[in-house]
Each structure stands twice: as structure tokens, then as C-alpha cells.
Amino acid sequence: MLTVIARIEARPEFAACLKQAMLALLAPTRAEPGCLAYELLESSDDPALIFFHERWADRDALEAHWQSAHLLAYRDATKGWIDRRELTVLRPVE
Template sequence: MPTPLTLIATITALPGQEAAVEAGLRLLVAPSQAEAGCLQYNLHRHQDNPARFSMIEQWQDAAALSAHQQTAHFLTFGKTCGALLAKVEQQPMQRIL
């Protein structure tokens, strides 16, 4: 059985776009959690910077993550909020303990 893949995606909104980006990210949570292969998908806001959000994700495997990135809700977020983002950082990880 493959080791689950954890992804920490840190999304930084442009100044003044924090509320719109948060609203768009919130729309991703429920449909992403319902996807086959999704083990965890939770949205967080950084305490020290309200423009920074982190999505803590865990997927059954890399194929499940790849499928997620092709879903309508994921692609819609990119179309509706992509121009509102200053930066997106992705840290893929595998749990070892």
C-alpha cells in the first residue's frame, strides 16, 4: 500500500484581497474532502499574517493529488482567484513516523 502524500499549500493574497481569497478557498474545502483519495483537506489562516493561508492536505497517493488538481472546483479557484494571489508555495511531504 502506498504511503499517503501530505501537501502543505501556502497561499498569500494580494493586499486588500484577503476576504476574496478566503471565500474562494472556503469553496474548495467540502468538494475536495469528498474526493476519492482525499484523507484530509483543511484550511488555516496564519496568525501573524492575515493574507497568508495554508491548506493542509493529505492524499492517498500522488495520483489522487493529481486528480484533485484537475477537478472543476480546483480549476475554478484558479480562474476566479488566481489574479488575487501574490504567491503560492507547495510543500509535498511523506509522513515517516
Template sequence: MPHLTIVANIHAKPDQVDLVKAELQKLVPITRQEKGCINYDLHQDNSDPTHFVFYENWESRELWQAHMNAPHLQAYSEATAGKVDEFVLNEMAHID
């Protein structure tokens, strides 16, 4: 079975960029240690500082789902409630 690629686009409210960025950065080292995580890379748009992108690869959808239910993701959701304008997540498959 092919790996699962996740592309998550997060748009912080303009007055909440620093808080959202700090909370996103907290996720990186914890998530990279999770079972099934191949890579978990956070990016910030050079021309729009409110726009963040996670580019992730997981060994399986089941292991990614475990990540999505992990306590550190719940803590992130609570810390950023009402501070994000838009969140769009795409589950993707690599095409050779």
C-alpha cells in the first residue's frame, strides 16, 4: 500500500500569527517521533505570514489517524480555537 501524503493549509487570523506559529512548532518534534511518521514539515508563506502548510508523509492512513487523535493535537486545537481563519486538509497519494 502506498504511503499517505497530507497537505494541510492553515490560515491564522492576522492578529494571531505568532500564537498559531508557536503552537504549530510545538507539534513538530513530538509528531516526528510518532509511529508511522516519515516526515512532518512545517512551512510559512514568504509573502503571507498568516499562511502555514504542513507537508507530511505517513506509512498508512491508520497511523495518521492515530496522530490526529493524539493528545498533542487536541492541545493544539484547544490552544488555537478561534485563532485560525481557515484549515484545509488534503489526503493525497504520490504519482510516479
């Protein structure tokens, strides 16, 4: 199992539009094979700071998500709306 934390800093003037585009990702992503959890969160102090908290069954499921039509369309539609993006992929320590 993998956990992904995506930290996204929206350009303030695009924060509301970006959140709407991200909300549209929830249903199709949650329906993907291997998606165990997919949550959208925002900072309680900064509305332009947005996070995805994701859990995937394995690396193959995560990589398929990165190539999914809905994620590629989202990336194309939101170009220029994001100041900074950090992606951290974590695995359990056993």
C-alpha cells in the first residue's frame, strides 16, 4: 500500500476555480482500480493551500491514476492556476 500527500499552493485568484476542478476529480478517482482513499483537504488558515490525501493498493494503481484521462484533463485545464506543487509518496514501515 502507498500513501500520497499532494500539497498544492493555488494562485490566490484561482483558488476557488481550482478547488472546483479538484472536486470533479473525486468520483472518477475513487472509482479507479486500486484506489483505497482519495480526500481533498484545505488549510484552515490559508484557503489557497490545498491537499490531496490518497491511498493506493500498489505502485501500478498509482501510476495508472497519473495517466488517467480525468487527471490529464484536469492538469491541462488548470495550467497557470498553481504556484507550487509538492508530491510525497509514502510506504508503510514494517
